[in-house]
Amino acid sequence: MAMCDANIYRYVVYQNFDYLDSLSPIKRSSEIFKLETEALSMDLKKEDEFFGWMFFDNPNKYCDKLFSDCIVDEKTQSIIQEPVIHGSITTVDRAHTLVDYQYILQNGLSSYREKIESEMLKYPGDEYLLAMRDELVAIEKLVLRMQLAVEENSNGCENASKIKTALKQVPFYPARNFLEAIQSVWIIHFLLPVAEHAYYSISLGKFDQYIYPFYQKSLADGMTREEAKRILHNFYKLLNSYSDGACLLNVGPEYNELSELIIECQREFSMPAPILGARISESTPDHIWNMLIDEKLFSRGQPTFYGEDSCAAALVEKGVARDRALGFSNNSCMGIGLAGKEFNSMWGCVFSISAVLEAALNCGKLLHTNLVVPGIEKITNLCELYGAFERSADHLFDICMKSYEARADLSEKTDPDPFVSILTDGCIEKRCDRISGAEYHNVTVECMGMINVSDGICAIDDLVFKNNKYCLEELSEAVKNDFVGYEEIRNDILKCNKYGQNSDADLYAIAVAEILQRVIRKKDHANRKYSPSLHTLTANVNYGKNWGAGYDGRLAYEPFAKNAGPSDRVRKKEPTSLILSAAKLPQHKFFGGQPVDLNFSTEIIRNHKKEIASLISTYFQLGGLQLQVNSMTSELLKDAVNHPEKYNDLVVRIGGYSCYFNWLSEQVKREFIMRTEIEEKNA
Amino acid sequence: MTGEIFNIQKFCVNDGPGIRTTVFFKGCNLCCAWCHNPESQSASKQILFYSDKCTHCGKCKDWTVNNDNFFCANEAKEICGKTFELNEVIDEILKDRAFYKNSSGGVTLSGGECMLQIDFLEELLKACKQNGVHTAIDTAGHVPYESFERVLPYTDLFLFDVKCYDSDKHKKYTGASNELIFSNLRKLLKTNKTVWVRIPIIPTVNDTEEEMLAIKSFLYSCRAPKKIELLPYHSMGEHKYAALGKAAQAFSIPSEEKMMQLKNIFS
Ligand code: SF4
Numbered sequence: 001m002a003m004c005d006a007n008i009y010r011y012v013v014y015q016n017f018d019y020l021d022s023l024s025p026i027k028r029s030s031e032i033f034k035l036e037t038e039a040l041s042m043d044l045k046k047e048d049e050f051f052g053w054m055f056f057d058n059p060n061k062y063c064d065k066l067f068s069d070c071i072v073d074e075k076t077q078s079i080i081q082e083p084v085i086h087g088s089i090t091t092v093d094r095a096h097t098l099v100d101y102q103y104i105l106q107n108g109l110s111s112y113r114e115k116i117e118s119e120m121l122k123y124p125g126d127e128y129l130l131a132m133r134d135e136l137v138a139i140e141k142l143v144l145r146m147q148l149a150v151e152e153n154s155n156g157c158e159n160a161s162k163i164k165t166a167l168k169q170v171p172f173y174p175a176r177n178f179l180e181a182i183q184s185v186w187i188i189h190f191l192l193p194v195a196e197h198a199y200y201s202i203s204l205g206k207f208d209q210y211i212y213p214f215y216q217k218s219l220a221d222g223m224t225r226e227e228a229k230r231i232l233h234n235f236y237k238l239l240n241s242y243s244d245g246a247c248l249l250n251v252g253p254e255y256n257e258l259s260e261l262i263i264e265c266q267r268e269f270s271m272p273a274p275i276l277g278a279r280i281s282e283s284t285p286d287h288i289w290n291m292l293i294d295e296k297l298f299s300r301g302q303p304t305f306y307g308e309d310s311c312a313a314a315l316v317e318k319g320v321a322r323d324r325a326l327g328f329s330n331n332s333c334m335g336i337g338l339a340g341k342e343f344n345s346m347w348g349c350v351f352s353i354s355a356v357l358e359a360a361l362n363c364g365k366l367l368h369t370n371l372v373v374p375g376i377e378k379i380t381n382l383c384e385l386y387g388a389f390e391r392s393a394d395h396l397f398d399i400c401m402k403s404y405e406a407r408a409d410l411s412e413k414t415d416p417d418p419f420v421s422i423l424t425d426g427c428i429e430k431r432c433d434r435i436s437g438a439e440y441h442n443v444t445v446e447c448m449g450m451i452n453v454s455d456g457i458c459a460i461d462d463l464v465f466k467n468n469k470y471c472l473e474e475l476s477e478a479v480k481n482d483f484v485g486y487e488e489i490r491n492d493i494l495k496c497n498k499y500g501q502n503s504d505a506d507l508y509a510i511a512v513a514e515i516l517q518r519v520i521r522k523k524d525h526a527n528r529k530y531s532p533s534l535h536t537l538t539a540n541v542n543y544g545k546n547w548g549a550g551y552d553g554r555l556a557y558e559p560f561a562k563n564a565g566p567s568d569r570v571r572k573k574e575p576t577s578l579i580l581s582a583a584k585l586p587q588h589k590f591f592g593g594q595p596v597d598l599n600f601s602t603e604i605i606r607n608h609k610k611e612i613a614s615l616i617s618t619y620f621q622l623g624g625l626q627l628q629v630n631s632m633t634s635e636l637l638k639d640a641v642n643h644p645e646k647y648n649d650l651v652v653r654i655g656g657y658s659c660y661f662n663w664l665s666e667q668v669k670r671e672f673i674m675r676t677e678i679e680e681k682n683a
Numbered sequence: 684m685t686g687e688i689f690n691i692q693k694f695c696v697n698d699g700p701g702i703r704t705t706v707f708f709k710g711c712n713l714c715c716a717w718c719h720n721p722e723s724q725s726a727s728k729q730i731l732f733y734s735d736k737c738t739h740c741g742k743c744k745d746w747t748v749n750n751d752n753f754f755c756a757n758e759a760k761e762i763c764g765k766t767f768e769l770n771e772v773i774d775e776i777l778k779d780r781a782f783y784k785n786s787s788g789g790v791t792l793s794g795g796e797c798m799l800q801i802d803f804l805e806e807l808l809k810a811c812k813q814n815g816v817h818t819a820i821d822t823a824g825h826v827p828y829e830s831f832e833r834v835l836p837y838t839d840l841f842l843f844d845v846k847c848y849d850s851d852k853h854k855k856y857t858g859a860s861n862e863l864i865f866s867n868l869r870k871l872l873k874t875n876k877t878v879w880v881r882i883p884i885i886p887t888v889n890d891t892e893e894e895m896l897a898i899k900s901f902l903y904s905c906r907a908p909k910k911i912e913l914l915p916y917h918s919m920g921e922h923k924y925a926a927l928g929k930a931a932q933a934f935s936i937p938s939e940e941k942m943m944q945l946k947n948i949f950s
């Protein structure tokens with residue numbers, strides 16, 4: 001049985017290309033959605049607690065033709081591609097959907113239908129409203145098919161009658177109990193990626209908060225905790241059926257019995273999805289800390305910890321009113337958002353900061369391409385360096401921004417998503433797509449290599465400006481030649497302080513971060529929010545592979561520093577120093593997300609929960625946003641490389657997502673092991 | 684005023700309560716056969732050489748411990764020991780203050796034998812107390828009692844290492860007899876200071892019931908210490924012996940059952 005993935009979209013387009021091509025893009029979108037829902041097969045298994053198994057088992061077929069309106073002229077094409085020349089990439093990232101489940105559970109999809117219908121009275125024939133309505137009709141039919149399948153009950157499911165009642169109610173009408181709430185969430189959660197044709201990072205939002213009233217109600221009506229756990233287990237199995245290892249489920253900051261049950265499930269079920277996002281405040285109780293700091297969870301890179309106050313402060317900095325900011329949800333993987341209000345292009349732009357530095361230091365010239373940033377003069381001191389850096393960043397980011405805007409326009413015009421737009425506040429009233437209709441269209445800008453660059457500037461300040469040991473040209477020659485023949489220079493660079501050790505080197509990282517956030521956020525307009533971020537996941541490996549050596553002593557093709565962590569050149573890594581360094585960064589201005597990673601030995605997790613808890617809460621008191629944990633011995637990982645068959649269930653956390661270790665490429669595996677070894681050595 | 688230090692390690696959670704910074708003083712007057720910090724024993728600076736990482740680039744042929752430019756990019760060679768000004772050490776300790784406060788942690792002065800640099804130690808402790816930092820001393824106790832008297836006013840916790848009660852054995856494995864150590868411990872326990880006694884469990888040396896019973900009866904003949912910790916021998920220091928060009932004496936690692944059995948004697 002093939003689970004549902006983007007194949008279904010490709011198949012539907014393949015089967016109906018000419019017909020679809022004859023439609024307008026908006027009509028086409030709703031038609032594709034309808035055809036997809038019709039192409040789904042479904043199944044109710046004997047042990048099912050609610051209705052969930054929907055899949056697609058047609059062959060893997062797709063056509064390589066573009067719809068005629070998707071073909072762009074050469075000029076647009078070159079604008080879109082231009083960032084690649086300096087190592088940056090833009091995308092309209094369609095995943096990372098975070099809808100307002102609380103509203104949906106309390107009001108049902110029918111309330112959206114009413115809104116659409118009342119707008120249709122005002123604007124009869126509006127194409128976008130029609131498409132929205134058609135998609136709801138398609139969902140209605142899908143739910144009807146589910147009901148028929150339950151009636152048929154060919155596998156003899158014992159819960160069939162309960163499920164039938166639930167499907168008569170949800171997702172169109174308000175949920176009335178725990179089962180209906182979970183049923184409703186699952187149907188919506190399943191359809192979001194179908195509509196977006198992007199099967200990853202669909203967030204569950206503040207799950208333990210919005211489900212809690214239904215949980216309490218069902219307990220009062222006689223449901224046992226064990227029954228609830230079975231329903232959740234069913235839910236977890238479905239979440240993992242299309243391997244979205246980056247689906248984030250929030251718990252806290254108010255912890256209730258349901259939060260505890262979820263943490264317990266998370267520990268026992270031991271699956272990649274969802275990722276637990278634990279929200280930490282001053283009042284997080286000890287018994288919750290003790291549940292969260294757990295070797296089983298840590299060894300799978302869970303939970304991710306979020307500082308409640310600092311995340312809210314980041315949203316305020318972004319421009320959200322404080323009372324609204326407090327209602328935020330942590331989004332998959334690293335975003336902080338408002339449910340149902342945003343479109344999140346989480347990988348909207350990966351901005352190559354190494355290119356910015358090269359241009360700043362070499363009169364606008366990049367070391368390995370012909371690109372020249374205009375107006376950059378020779379620099380002779382740190383102040384001039386920062387000035388040139390800002391001008392270069394401005395120029396290069398402008399290229400990224402134009403590329404992104406062109407992509408976003410194209411996406412809105414040719415590939416809108418009426419279903420997700422229905423669930424994004426304001427789009428019905430504006431009769432438009434989420435791309436321009438969402439309150440915020442966040443374009444996360446990953447500042448790739450920022451830490452390597454700030455370490456480089458620190459070295460330049462020391463060796464060139466302060467001590468006159470080398471001139472800038474010598475350093476650039478050394479970097480250009482990957483330090484071959486310049487080992488002495490590289491040794492001197494390596495001796496300089498680096499970010500992450502709570503030393504003066506951090507000041508350079510702060511300065512660079514301030515410049516970048518200024519340059520990036522200046523581009524905001526309409527609902528577009530360019531959101532600075534230091535969230536690399538494992539992309540630091542791939543981007544590093546495509547870039548030459550750096551002024552921090554990084555050799556060509558080596559990985560960049562990961563997330564807001566130190567570069568691999570840092571010899572002594574101590575968690576408290578890293579935390580103090582990271583907390584100095586203007587984190588609230590990097591509201592696109594910036595986790596730091598900490599690895600703990602099992603011994604510490606077992607015997608020093610209190611110390612780990614104070615380490616984490618100190619970080620949040622100092623303004624830290626997100627903290628990722630891991631616990632994995634290098635020995636175990638090496639064994640997993642040699643005997644993958646023994647480790648089919650070994651889940652690791654890489655950056656923002658969890659996945660099975662066996663799925664990783666050999667290089668990422670090696671890098672993961674190397675990192676673990678360094679940490680063990682310093683433990 | 685300066686001190687000889689070979690490491691300042693943050694986020695130590697096994698050297699007293701809470702999150703701590705441990706300052707390792709260089710120099711020791713014992714030479715325990717199982718010592719996992721062999722580089723701490725000599726009071727002077729030394730070169731550590733990890734041959735497996737060396738690429739034989741030849742850069743270091745003239746380097747001495749006093750060379751300012753001592754830097755092997757491969758981390759194959761490093762100097763162990765550095766002369767620190769009092770202020771430098773204090774600054775380093777105070778950096779992690781926020782963590783001490785939140786976790787009820789502080790600083791632990793260890794070694795080597797930190798009591799051998801008593802003047803520096805005393806000043807460092809004073810400064811820590813002036814800054815409100817909880818202080819602990821990790822000592823093997825083989826120093827004149829006057830040294831204890833000097834640090835008593837500024838020390839919140841003593842981590843006192845006891846190796847074995849049998850004096851001949853003690854002499855054989857550590858190079859010194861243990862009379863002074865036990866007499867200091869008795870006097871220290873008479874004061875109102877918090878003392879944790881720490882016993883490394885070394886198979887074939889002290890991993891017997893007799894030994895533990897003897898230590899126990901000694902301790903209970905004084906004021907019983909606040910805590911008695913039994914620490915299993917580990918071989919994590921072995922590579923450092925090689926790096927110093929010394930031979931490590933091999934001991935086995937005590938089994939978990941053994942540790943349980945010995946721990947039960949004190950419970
Ligand atoms: S007293 Fe401690 S530092 Fe000194 S030799 Fe013995 S184990 Fe090593």
Ligand code: SF4
Nearest residue numbers: 737738740741743755
């Ligand atoms: S500098 Fe380092 S790598 Fe080179 S010979 Fe000396 S120890 Fe070996």
